[in-house]
Amino acid sequence: MGNNETPMLELVDVHKSFGDVEVLNGISASIPKGELLTFVGPSGCGKTTLLRIIGGFTSITSGKIILDGEDIAALPPNMRDTKMVFQSYALFPHMNVRKNIGFGLKLQKMPQSKIDDRVDELLSLVHMEGLGDRTIERISGGQQQRVALARSLALEPKVLLLDEPLSNLDANLRVVMREEIRSIQERIGITTIFVTHDQYEAMSISDRILVLNDGIIQQIGTPSDIYETPKNMFIAEFVGYVNFLEGKIESLDQESGVYQVSTEYGNVSINRANDKNLGKGDEVFLVIRPETVTLFPPDAQDLPNMLKGKIQHSMYAGNLVKYTIRCGDREILIDQYNPKDSIKFKRGDNIKFTIPSTVHALPKNT
Amino acid sequence: MAEAIIGNQYSIWYKIRIFVNSHLINIFAGGLFALLAIFLAFPLVMVFIKSLWGDDGFTLTFYQEFFTYNYYYWSFLNTMILGLSTMFILVVVGFCFAYMTTRGPNWLRTPLKICALMPLCAPPYIFSISLITLFGRNGMINNFFNLDFNIYSWTGVIVAQCLAFLPLSFMMIENVLNSQNPSLEESAADMGASESMIIRFITIPLAAPGVLKAALLVFVMAIAEFGNPAILGGRLPFLAPDTYLMITGEGDFNMASVLSVVLMLPCLIIFVLHNYILKGKGYTTIVGKPTAVDPKEITPLIKYFLLAIVTPVAIMVLLCFGVIVVGAFVKIVGVDNTFVWDHMFNMQSNAAIFNSVKLSLMAGLFGAIVGTLLAYVIMRGKFRGRNVMEMMALSGFALPGTVIGVGYIMAFNKPPFLLAGTIWILILNCAFRFLAVGVEAGISKLHQISIEIEEASADLGADFITIFFKVILPIMFSAFIAGFIYTFMTTMMSLSSVIFLVTPGFDLAAVYIYLTAQLGELGLASAATVKMILIVMVCLASLKLLAKKTGLKSN
Numbered sequence: 001m002g003n004n005e006t007p008m009l010e011l012v013d014v015h016k017s018f019g020d021v022e023v024l025n026g027i028s029a030s031i032p033k034g035e036l037l038t039f040v041g042p043s044g045c046g047k048t049t050l051l052r053i054i055g056g057f058t059s060i061t062s063g064k065i066i067l068d069g070e071d072i073a074a075l076p077p078n079m080r081d082t083k084m085v086f087q088s089y090a091l092f093p094h095m096n097v098r099k100n101i102g103f104g105l106k107l108q109k110m111p112q113s114k115i116d117d118r119v120d121e122l123l124s125l126v127h128m129e130g131l132g133d134r135t136i137e138r139i140s141g142g143q144q145q146r147v148a149l150a151r152s153l154a155l156e157p158k159v160l161l162l163d164e165p166l167s168n169l170d171a172n173l174r175v176v177m178r179e180e181i182r183s184i185q186e187r188i189g190i191t192t193i194f195v196t197h198d199q200y201e202a203m204s205i206s207d208r209i210l211v212l213n214d215g216i217i218q219q220i221g222t223p224s225d226i227y228e229t230p231k232n233m234f235i236a237e238f239v240g241y242v243n244f245l246e247g248k249i250e251s252l253d254q255e256s257g258v259y260q261v262s263t264e265y266g267n268v269s270i271n272r273a274n275d276k277n278l279g280k281g282d283e284v285f286l287v288i289r290p291e292t293v294t295l296f297p298p299d300a301q302d303l304p305n306m307l308k309g310k311i312q313h314s315m316y317a318g319n320l321v322k323y324t325i326r327c328g329d330r331e332i333l334i335d336q337y338n339p340k341d342s343i344k345f346k347r348g349d350n351i352k353f354t355i356p357s358t359v360h361a362l363p364k365n366t
Numbered sequence: 367m368a369e370a371i372i373g374n375q376y377s378i379w380y381k382i383r384i385f386v387n388s389h390l391i392n393i394f395a396g397g398l399f400a401l402l403a404i405f406l407a408f409p410l411v412m413v414f415i416k417s418l419w420g421d422d423g424f425t426l427t428f429y430q431e432f433f434t435y436n437y438y439y440w441s442f443l444n445t446m447i448l449g450l451s452t453m454f455i456l457v458v459v460g461f462c463f464a465y466m467t468t469r470g471p472n473w474l475r476t477p478l479k480i481c482a483l484m485p486l487c488a489p490p491y492i493f494s495i496s497l498i499t500l501f502g503r504n505g506m507i508n509n510f511f512n513l514d515f516n517i518y519s520w521t522g523v524i525v526a527q528c529l530a531f532l533p534l535s536f537m538m539i540e541n542v543l544n545s546q547n548p549s550l551e552e553s554a555a556d557m558g559a560s561e562s563m564i565i566r567f568i569t570i571p572l573a574a575p576g577v578l579k580a581a582l583l584v585f586v587m588a589i590a591e592f593g594n595p596a597i598l599g600g601r602l603p604f605l606a607p608d609t610y611l612m613i614t615g616e617g618d619f620n621m622a623s624v625l626s627v628v629l630m631l632p633c634l635i636i637f638v639l640h641n642y643i644l645k646g647k648g649y650t651t652i653v654g655k656p657t658a659v660d661p662k663e664i665t666p667l668i669k670y671f672l673l674a675i676v677t678p679v680a681i682m683v684l685l686c687f688g689v690i691v692v693g694a695f696v697k698i699v700g701v702d703n704t705f706v707w708d709h710m711f712n713m714q715s716n717a718a719i720f721n722s723v724k725l726s727l728m729a730g731l732f733g734a735i736v737g738t739l740l741a742y743v744i745m746r747g748k749f750r751g752r753n754v755m756e757m758m759a760l761s762g763f764a765l766p767g768t769v770i771g772v773g774y775i776m777a778f779n780k781p782p783f784l785l786a787g788t789i790w791i792l793i794l795n796c797a798f799r800f801l802a803v804g805v806e807a808g809i810s811k812l813h814q815i816s817i818e819i820e821e822a823s824a825d826l827g828a829d830f831i832t833i834f835f836k837v838i839l840p841i842m843f844s845a846f847i848a849g850f851i852y853t854f855m856t857t858m859m860s861l862s863s864v865i866f867l868v869t870p871g872f873d874l875a876a877v878y879i880y881l882t883a884q885l886g887e888l889g890l891a892s893a894a895t896v897k898m899i900l901i902v903m904v905c906l907a908s909l910k911l912l913a914k915k916t917g918l919k920s921n
Contacts, residue, residue, distance in 0.1 A: 057552050077555040084556050090549035093649045094571045103567075104557035155558065 006069055008033040008191040009054070009159050014063035016049055023049050025215035027063070031159075031193070036185055038194040038202040041212035042238070047195045048163055050212070054193065055084045055161050068158055083152035084161040087168070089144045091136045097123075097147050098132040104155045122150040125184060142173050149181065153188070160185070160192040166201065178205050199239045203227065211235050227289075229360050236287045236362070243288040243332045245355075246364075249280055261286065261361070265307045265327055271357045283364040288355055290335040295323070296352040297343060303354050311349045325353065383829075390830050395743045395755070401736065402758045404783070405798045409773025410765070413630075416776055417623035428624045441603035442628055445589050448604060449632075452527045452588035453581050459528070460535030460580065461573075462675045465565075468543045470664055470672070481680035482536040484687060487902045489859035489876060490530035491593025492895050495883050496686035497522055498598070499699050499892070506689070506700040518600030526594040529683060531587050535580050542576030543569070546649070561665040572649045582636045590633060590766030592862035597883055605629040609768045610865060619776060626769040637764035641757075690899075693892030709893035718873035719897050722858050725792050725874065730854035733797035734804050737849040738842055741808020742834075746817070756805070763802040767862025770799055775866055787869050795867060796857040804849020811845040847912055855905040858898060 009031040016024040023046045031037050039047035052058040054065060056077035065073045072080050083104075091100050098119050105115045123129050126146035131139065139147065145165055152160060165181070166174045182205040185192050196202055202209050203223040211218040211226060219231045230236035233244065247261035247268065261268045261284065268286065278284065296306070309327040316339065323334045323345065334353065336342055345351055386393065417428055432438045463482045467475045485493075500507045501517035508515055516522075546569070554564045589605070596607035605625050612622035664672070693699040697706050709715070737759075744756050762770070774795050778785040785791040819841075823833045839846075861876040868877050875898050882891040 055556065057555075077552065078558045078560055082556075084553070086549045086553055088547065088549055090547065090553035092550060092554075092568060092572075103554070107558045107563060151557070 005033065007031055008035075008068055009193075010064070010066040011050075011054075012064035012066065014050070014053065014065065015061045016046070016053060016058070017061050023215055024053075024061075027212075027217055029210060029217065029220060031191060033191055034189045035207045036182065036192045036194060036205060038196060038206040038209050039212055040196060040199055040202040040209055040238075041218075043197060045212045046215055047197075047212050051084070051161050051163055051193060051195050054159070055082050056080045057084075081158040082161055083155060083157040083159075084163060085145075085148045085152050085165050087164045089148040089165075089168075091144055091147055091151075093136050096133055096135050097128065097139065100136065100147055101132075101151045101154055103151065108155070118154060122154055125153070126150045127180075141169050142177060145169065145177060146180075149184070153184075153190070158191065160190050162192065162194045164195055164197070166196070166198075174201070181205070203239070211238065213238075230287060230362070233285065233362060241290050241333055241335075243290065245286040245288055245330075245332075247284055247286055247361075249278060249282045249284060252278070252280055258357075259361070268305050268355055268359075269357055270359050270361060272361060278361060278363065284361040285364060286355070287360040287362060288332070290322075290333045291320075291337065292356045292359070293332070293334045294354045295334060295336060295343070295345065296354070298350040298352060300352055305355045305357060306352050307355065308350070308352050311345045311347055311351060313347060314345065325351065386831075390834070391743055391747045392749055394739055395747050395749055398736065398740055398743055399751075399755060402755065402798075405794050406758055406762055409770060409777040410630075412776040413623045413626050413769060413773045415623075416619055417627045420620060428620045431621065432624050432628065437603060438608075438625070441605050441608050441625070444602055445595075445605040445629065446632075448523060448527065448595065449585040449589040451524050452531065453585040455524070455528050456531060456535040456584045457539075457577060457581050459532065459675060459679055460539045461577065462672045463532075463536045463679075464540040464543050465569075465664075466672050466676055467540060469662065470669065478676060478680060481683045483533045484683050485530055486533045487906055488687070488690075488895065488899045489593070489861065489879070490527070490591050491597060491861060491880060491883070492690055492899075493526035493529045493686055494522075494594050494597035495693070495879070495888060495891050495895060496689045497526055498883070498886075499689045499693055499888055500685070502888075504701055509700060516600075518598055520602065522598035522600075523595050523602070523604075525682075526598055527588045527591065529679075529686060530591070530594065531584050532679070532683070534587060535584050538580035538583070539573065539577055542573045542580075546572055561668055565668070575649070579640060582640055586633050586636050586764065589629065590768070590862065592768055592865065593880060597880070606766060606768045606862060609772060613772065613775070613866065619772075622772050623776075626766075626772050629766050630769045633764055633766055634761075637761065641760065690892045690895050693888050694896040695893075697889065699888060699892070706889075709889040710897070712890055712893065714873065715875075715878060715890055715894045715897070718875045718878035719894065719901075721872055722875035722898075723901065725789065725796070726854040726857040728789070729793045729796035729800075729857045730850045732793055733801055733853035734846050734850035736797065737801050737804025737853075738808050738839075738846045740801065741805050741812060741845065742838065742842070744805070745809055745812040746820075756809075759805045760802045762799040765799075767799065767860060767864075768866070770795065771863035771866030774863070786867070789872070791867050792864060792874075795863055796860065797853060799860075799863060800853045800856045801849075803852040804845065807845035807848040808842055811842050815841055844912060844915075848909065851905050851909050851912070855902050855909075858902060858905075 007030040011027050011029045014024055014027040015022070027050060029037075039050060041047050049058055053060050056072070056075060056079075060073050063073070064071050067081060072082075092103065095103070098116075101122055102115045102119045105118060110118075119132065120129075123132055126149055128143060128146050128150065131143065136144065136147075145168075148165070162181070166177055169177060178201055181194075194202075194206065203226070206223055208220060208222055209226050210220045213234055218235050219226060221229075226235060227239055230239065236242045236244075245263050245265075245268075247263040250260045250262050250267075252259045256271070258269055258271050259278065261270060263286070270286070272278070296303075298308075307327060309325040309332065311323055312326045312331060313324040315322045319339075320335050320337045321339045321342075321344070323336065325332045325334055332353075418424055418426065420427060432442075460482075463478060467479045467482070470478070497517050499505060501513075501515050501522070502508070505515075505517065507513065550568055550572070551564050554568045555561075559567065592606040592610065595602075595604035596610065599607060605628060609622050609625045609629070612618050612625060689699065694709055695705055695707070696702075697704045697708075740755065740759050744752050744759075774791055775786060777783065778791055785794070815838075820833050820837060823837050824830075828836070859876060861880055864874055865877055865880065868874055875894055879891050879894045879898070882888075882894070
């Protein structure tokens with residue numbers, strides 16, 4: 001990934017309108033071979049529409065879809081080398097597991113013995129050996145999902161499309177299945193596009209994430225890019241909890257990349273050598289993730305980036321304690337992990353807390 | 367409650383009221399069972415008995431006669447052939463229509479649907495009249511193209527039956543196609559299937575159980591219907607008209623009963639298959655994830671193939687209706703085309719229509735009341751035999767009208783049930799034959815009402831009678847109305863049963879149309895039909911309005 005080869009899939013300025021409603025407003029992205037890219041975004045943002053456009057089930061209003069060098073935008077789905085796993089799995093109820101998986105191969109007029117071998121291979125790949133003769137209504141949700149996956153992989157497509165494949169499963173099964181999907185995908189090395197509204201799912205298995213909202217790409221990057229350096233407030237809030245602290249850049253040192261930011265609670269010094277787009281006098285929002293804040297008792301020694309507050313509320317969750325701190329007239333969420341080995345604060349306690357110097361800053365107008 | 371010993375301080379009336387309250391359902395159930403037994407089971411039993419009971423007691427000679435004489439053998443065979451050919455043709459045609467209205471170009475869907483459903487607002491035998499007008503000896507098309515086509519033949523009967531029952535096939539198959547999850551077709555396309563492969567491997571196999579049910583129903587309707595085979599059959603014998611001829615021509619009730627039993631058997635078998643074995647079989651695969659979708663285009667080749675089948679049929683339907691309307695207002699259609707009002711204002715015709723309306727209102731009312739009560743008793747009663755009751759209530763629908771008609775003559779022509787010659791025999795016949803819709807509507811409505819509503823009312827102090835009249839009936843009112851309108855509508859149009867039961871002096875529209883058509887008075891037949899259609903259309907419109915306003919599921 002990230003080499004100079006032709007990308008497996010390229011979206012070039014894709015637009016889609018349904019009547020007067022513009023759903024996709026110029027989507028461009030380049031997906032290298034073997035990558036697992038996840039489309040993520042709130043309901044109605046167009047991620048499923050985009051997936052369906054790649055698959056050929058929804059027509060494109062304008063733009064190009066280039067699969068392995070060929071523009072496929074005008075091709076119907078049965079002539080594209082993409083395969084989709086539908087959210088409802090869309091398994092054929094009148095065929096058993098084997099026949100479902102082998103359906104595409106049968107259409108290719110492959111000889112039956114070869115179909116049988118390939119189906120056996122796939123059953124083994126998705127850990128469904130021995131269940132080939134079951135009818136669809138007699139297998140569980142997780143098993144149906146695996147059959148749908150096997151069926152799509154049977155024809156060895158260039159791109160695999162997964163439309164919220166885990167949303168019909170219960171929470172535990174979801175975690176198990178997403179690991180399985182990821183491991184199969186990595187083993188075969190197939191370029192995959194995954195659609196989900198669950199950001200944790202997206203972050204845990206993706207090579208890169210594409211965040212969609214209002215019909216445009218908000219940001220495309222690795223999970224850590226998205227989480228640690230979101231490009232705007234929507235993205236910052238969409239993925240995980242976040243606290244925003246307003247401030248103004250008072251000074252910056254070009255060499256060391258250290259900015260001094262004044263906030264209503266005090267001065268904060270941040271070290272963002274990579275943020276070339278910020279300058280003196282800019283108004284910013286500091287993006288503070290709850291788990292990056294450290295709590296101290298009120299009599300602790302002063303440290304850089306230390307602010308004062310009062311515990312408003314605490315919630316013990318086993319592996320962490322979630323504190324709500326009142327700081328001025330604002331509330332800040334703080335997650336403190338490993339509570340066993342830390343000081344436990346209670347409601348009403350005055351405390352001090354530090355913000356890390358590597359905190360991300362967003363220009364105010366984003 | 368009633369099990370507790372009621373102390374002597376309560377008056378006898380109070381005790382009776384408590385008793386009635388707690389057993390009201392069972393009392394009603396008993397009464398309804400009696401009604402069903404007398405007015406559905408008894409006539410049928412009479413038919414069976416008469417087929418086996420001659421002047422000298424139990425005998426099989428009548429059946430022997432049936433199986434020996436060629437004429438009867440052919441009558442039976444012809445009926446089966448009629449049923450099968452109508453069935454096969456309508457499965458194909460119905461599928462083509464349904465595919466076009468569910469997946470075809472948008473601008474075509476509504477017009478095609480209208481054409482496919484038009485025959486619903488007319489009695490099935492109007493197509494005989496239209497076809498005679500077009501292809502009869504002086505038929506418009508025969509004259510225009512100088513053809514010598516004989517409509518009184520297999521072609522005539524089959525075409526008429528196909529046109530008459532097209533809506534039935536279409537509606538059922540359309541329902542099946544609409545309940546298929548579109549992702550299945552998309553998934554198949556994703557696997558590389560072209561549209562024809564999708565139809566072959568996915569659409570048709572998934573639709574098969576539903577299509578089978580439609581086919582069986584069409585078969586039953588085609589063999590049971592009296593009008594078209596009677597009018598267009600020519601010298602071809604069919605069981606339903608032959609039953610009528612047995613009675614009116616030869617007064618032979620025994621043979622008429624044998625013919626009825628033979629006609630009844632396939633219908634009963636299919637009824638059982640339909641409601642008990644095939645019920646619930648089928649693939650409904652709709653799951654909800656609302657995604658905006660583009661309407662998909664049918665491949666041109668498939669589209670033209672479907673159009674080739676669907677267009678001539680649609681044109682035929684329109685032509686038939688058009689010709690009836692024209693024939694109602696024209697002196698002798700095709701021959702003397704001067705505009706006249708005579709046919710429309712004919713006194714006898716209007717008297718017949720008036721009588722039909724009167725009969726239909728009374729049958730509708732009676733049927734709706736019995737139907738609603740039956741629905742309640744079946745759903746809420748706790749006695750054994752509820753399923754039998756439901757089956758009896760629905761069976762009227764499955765049995766050929768001629769069979770019930772014959773049964774009614776034999777059952778009610780002497781005391782204690784001397785009803786022959788009165789309007790009551792007609793009312794009861796129609797009410798009980800068409801109970802099914804009212805009962806099913808009632809049952810479906812009651813499914814939607816939790817029994818807790820009734821329990822809450824009791825908790826608040828209402829006794830059963832109060833609950834029934836103030837809570838249950840108002841809620842079931844829409845089902846009541848649906849049953850009423852449907853019974854009214856079918857009573858207006860039905861011919862097969864009433865033709866046995868009418869008396870001179872009391873003309874019914876359906877019989878009037880049949881007789882005038884037989885006599886070649888096409889103008890009068892057409893006019894009466896137009897009036898009947900108008901009345902029926904009003905009924906259908908109000909049914910639709912009712913369904914919309916009260917959320918009643920359409921059957």
